[in-house]
Amino acid sequence: MIKLSNIEKTYDSPSGPVKALKRISLEIKRGEIYGIIGLSGAGKSTLIRCINMLERPTSGQVIVDSKDLTAMSEKELRTARKNIGMIFQHFNLLSSATVYDNIAFPLRLSGTGEEEIRKKVEPLLRLVGLSDKKDQYPAQLSGGQKQRVGIARALASDPKILLCDEATSALDPQTTKSILELIQDINRKLSLTVVVITHEMQVIKDICDKVAVIENGVIAEQGTVIEVFTNPQAAITKEFISVLLSNELPTAFQGSTISQEPVPGSYLLLRLVFLGESADNPVIAGMIRSCKIECTILFGNLDRISSTPFGRIIIGITGENAEIEKALEYLKNNDLKMEVIGYVKRHAAPLA
């Protein structure tokens, strides 16, 4: 559906040329939700803007729906763009137009008749759950509602592709979740190909099928989300994943001192990650049976990445040093990922 080959983008700036993208190649299949993750300045926005040619690549080819956009005239491009919807971090709605008129905007651009527009806009209003707000102005809406208008507007011209540039970065976690669910829902209902740009691994984990990690204008790693999650190669990918996991450190521990040496009256905190099959194994029970330790589960979460079970728990263990060593050995020999967080004073962690 989308094929980028050897995309380069160089900006001229007063302090010399900036190579924002270097030899980027990737392929996005029909119906996929493809995530692109990277730190600020990595080149994510530049990359997604190359897909609809808001930014002309310095060299390379952009093939969308088997048409080469880089070879098109401005006029041909304008037609091609109607096939590619886009939503933005800051929504970019017309402040002088109502919700209805914002959604109708792309249709008016193509000269669609008012009656036909109404037939198009009303179902879209229902799809994004804003039928009762159609006569309001964007200033009267919450961030999440504005993004829903943005989504409806992007869908009005029946595109085959939806580009999302940090579509949830200005929203709180709750609203982010509902917007991501809406995007996923649309992807399934309309079999739309979706490209999602983000700096949060959570977004990738929640809705994407494939992911490309971009660093300094280069793709550091790409693959299915489950592959990348279970077996990250690049340092940057590992960092994104660990940020996602450490966010889950129970609030009681956040801010308390974690030492790498045993302290009297402390737990040793371990983070265990189970994937796929291993999520079913009774590993903890086995550990308690074979070692003389006590184990408290402090945090647990089981969810799915593209329908593969993905469990994460944080446990605190206490016992003789030798027994703790034995327990660590036991865990290492099991089919799971283990990370030693460190020792934390027990009273620093009131069991919430």
Added chain:
Amino acid sequence: MSSDMLPLLLKALGETVYMVAVSMVIATLLGIPLGVLLHITSKGQILESLSLNRVIGAIVNAIRSIPFIILMVAIIPFTRLLVGTSIGTTAAMVPLVIASIPFIGRQVETSLKEVPYGVVEAALSMGATPMQIIWRVLLPEAMPSITAQLTTVIIALVGESAMAGAIGGGGLGDLAIRYGYQRFRLDVMIATVVILIVLIQLVQFAGNTLARHLNKR
């Protein structure tokens, strides 16, 4: 206050309103496209063309830097060419229009610059043409601000029209000088000043109300 005054004042007010209104309409019709051109040819905008932008900008700045009273005298030959005479209310409108076009151009440019580029970009991503972006994005989005700016231009025009009156253009300024100043009619002087104050208050009030009504932010 004598009985001869009222018809004089009414006539002068009528002339001022006529001069300002007609000049304003013509200057707006030409000034808004100028402002749009200044904006869209500037850096990073939809029809970026820095050389064109610099040339237009230089002309605008040149006209704006000439004090109105000098501009008025300097273009007398042009005025005569255009309307056949250099005195009278119609002749006075020529310099008023010429002085206001670049003023409006800059004001409109300022208003358009306040429209976030993201909205333009969204329209581009939907395949909008440059004309559609001007008519359906830039002008509607900037309209509250343009309205407020145009109010300022009308107020400036009232002041300039008084100056134009001094060289035979009629209107309140003319009245104030001929009667109030040259014939020592203090009552006429005070009455014109009061009328001008009221007129400007009304314009400002109407402009503010309209801008507020248009603003949906």
